[in-house]
Each structure stands twice: as structure tokens, then as C-alpha cells.
Amino acid sequence: xxxxxxxxxxxxxxxxxxxxxxxxxxxxxxxxxxxxxxxxxxxxxxxxxxxxxxxxxxxxxxxxxxxxxxxxxxxxxxxxxxxxxxxxxxxxxxxxxxxxxxxxxxxxxxxxxxxxxxxxxxxxxxxxxxxxxxxxxxxxxxxxxxxxxxxxxxxxxxxxxxxxxxxxxxxxxxxxxxxxxxxxxxxxxxxxxxxxxxxxxxxxxxxxxxxxxxxxxxxxxxxxxxxxxxxxxxx
Numbered sequence: 001x002x003x004x005x006x007x008x009x010x011x012x013x014x015x016x017x018x019x020x021x022x023x024x025x026x027x028x029x030x031x032x033x034x035x036x037x038x039x040x041x042x043x044x045x046x047x048x049x050x051x052x053x054x055x056x057x058x059x060x061x062x063x064x065x066x067x068x069x070x071x072x073x074x075x076x077x078x079x080x081x082x083x084x085x086x087x088x089x090x091x092x093x094x095x096x097x098x099x100x101x102x103x104x105x106x107x108x109x110x111x112x113x114x115x116x117x118x119x120x121x122x123x124x125x126x127x128x129x130x131x132x133x134x135x136x137x138x139x140x141x142x143x144x145x146x147x148x149x150x151x152x153x154x155x156x157x158x159x160x161x162x163x164x165x166x167x168x169x170x171x172x173x174x175x176x177x178x179x180x181x182x183x184x185x186x187x188x189x190x191x192x193x194x195x196x197x198x199x200x201x202x203x204x205x206x207x208x209x210x211x212x213x214x215x216x217x218x219x220x221x222x223x224x225x226x227x228x229x230x231x232x233x234x235x
Contacts, residue, residue, distance in 0.1 A: 025218060025219070026163065027160060029235050030160075030234065031232075033152070033156050036152055036156065036233055037149050037153070039229045040152050040228050040229045040230065041149070042230075043229065044230075047141050047145065047148075050137045050141045050144070054134050054137045057134045057137070058130075060126075060130050061127050061130045061131065064127050064130070152228055155221050155224055155225040159218055159222060159225060162215075165214050166214050169210055169211040169214055170211060172211075179200050179203070179204070180197075180201060180204050183196055184200075
């Protein structure tokens with residue numbers, strides 16, 4: 001009898017300690033599912049890695065387009081000098097030429113492009129290849145977004161079910177505890193035998209074990225969900 005009571009008290013104290021540690025994890029404290037999905041997508045390292053890969057490809061496109069400039073050349077010139085100009089003066093009396101000296105300056109400027117046809121095609125293909133690579137990375141990001149979203153929803157729902165089950169199992173434990181107290185009273189008064197009392201304790205112990213297992217599952221879903229989200233899931 002003394003051994004049974006000590007076992008019961010030990011189980012009761014363990015359950016109370018676990019329940020005290022579990023008080024902070026409730027559905028009321030969970031952040032909204034939509035917010036958790038947004039955080040998970042924003043904090044996903046693989047998505048961020050693919051975004052950096054896209055940025056790198058965009059820089060390579062810019063470099064390929066700037067590479068055209070190496071085939072472009074600016075030309076210019078400046079001339080300065082003196083020249084002699086002859087003016088013919090005609091009058092009714094005679095015809096004579098007058099020579100004048102003048103100073104002149106000229107400027108010239110132009111652009112020349114030295115680009116083989118093969119180089120033109122190569123540069124165009126390089127840009128196209130990088131653009132296709134960016135599109136492929138975007139498809140990979142979209143696939144990851146879908147996978148992460150589904151995983152967050154699945155674990156969130158599992159956690160929600162576990163927390164709901166905990167409430168029901170806690171009520172079951174309370175009912176079994178009351179049954180044990182009644183049986184213990186009958187046992188002490190001699191109206192219940194040891195087997196009835198032991199059976200009541202076994203039922204209570206089983207209910208407590210089920211409750212602790214569900215709490216363990218809930219904590220597992222919480223930890224894994226926080227790993228995916230990359231932040232706390234509680235307010």
C-alpha cells in the first residue's frame with residue numbers, strides 16, 4: 001500500500017512539473033499561420049542563396065553588354081594653318097587678281113565600330129544564356145516556396161491538433177485523479193479491495209503517460225516549426 005501511494009505521488013509531482021513547463025505553449029500564443037509562412041520564406045537560406053545567384057547572373061549580363069564598348073573607338077582631329085585666297089576683281093577697265101592670306105582651323109570627330117559578325121552572335125548568346133539561368137533559378141525558388149509553405153502548414157496543423165488533444169487528455173487525467181481519490185477513500189473504509197485501487201491507479205498512470213507523450217509531440221512540432229520559420233512562433 002505504501003509503495004503504491006509513493007508511486008502515485010511521484011507520478012503526480014512529475015506531471016505537475018511538466019505541466020508548469022508547458023504553460024507557455026498554447027494556441028492563443030501562436031503567431032498567425034500567414035505570418036509564420038512569410039517569415040519562413042524570408043529566412044529560408046536556400047531561397048536567399050538562389051537570389052544571390054540571380055544577382056550574380058544579372059551582373060554578368062551587365063558585364064557582357066559593357067564588353068561591346070571595347071570594339072567602339074572614338075576618332076577626332078584638329079587642323080590649324082594659313083591659306084592664300086585669290087580674289088578676281090573685274091572692272092570695266094581691267095581684270096586683276098588680289099591675293100589674301102587667311103588663318104583657318106578645322107575640327108573632326110567620329111565613331112568607329114570594329115566588331116566581327118561572330119563576336120556579335122557570341123555576345124548575344126552569352127546574354128541569353130544568363131537570362132535563361134535567371135529564369136531557371138526563379139523556378140527553383142518557386143518550388144522551394146511551395147515546399148516550405150506546405151511544410152509550415154503541415155507542422156502548424158500538427159501542433160494545433162496536439163495542443164487540442166492535450167486539453168482533452170488533461171481533462172481525462174483530472175477525471176481519473178478524481179476516480180483514484182474516490183477509490184482510495186473506499187479502500188481505506190474497506191469497501192474497495194486492493195485490485196480496484198490498483199486498477200484506478202493504472203488507468204490514471206496510462207492517462208498521464210498519454211498526456212506526456214502528446215506534450216512531447218507538441219514540443220517537437222514547435223521546435224521543428226521554429227527551425228523552418230527561423231524565428232519564435234510565439235507572441
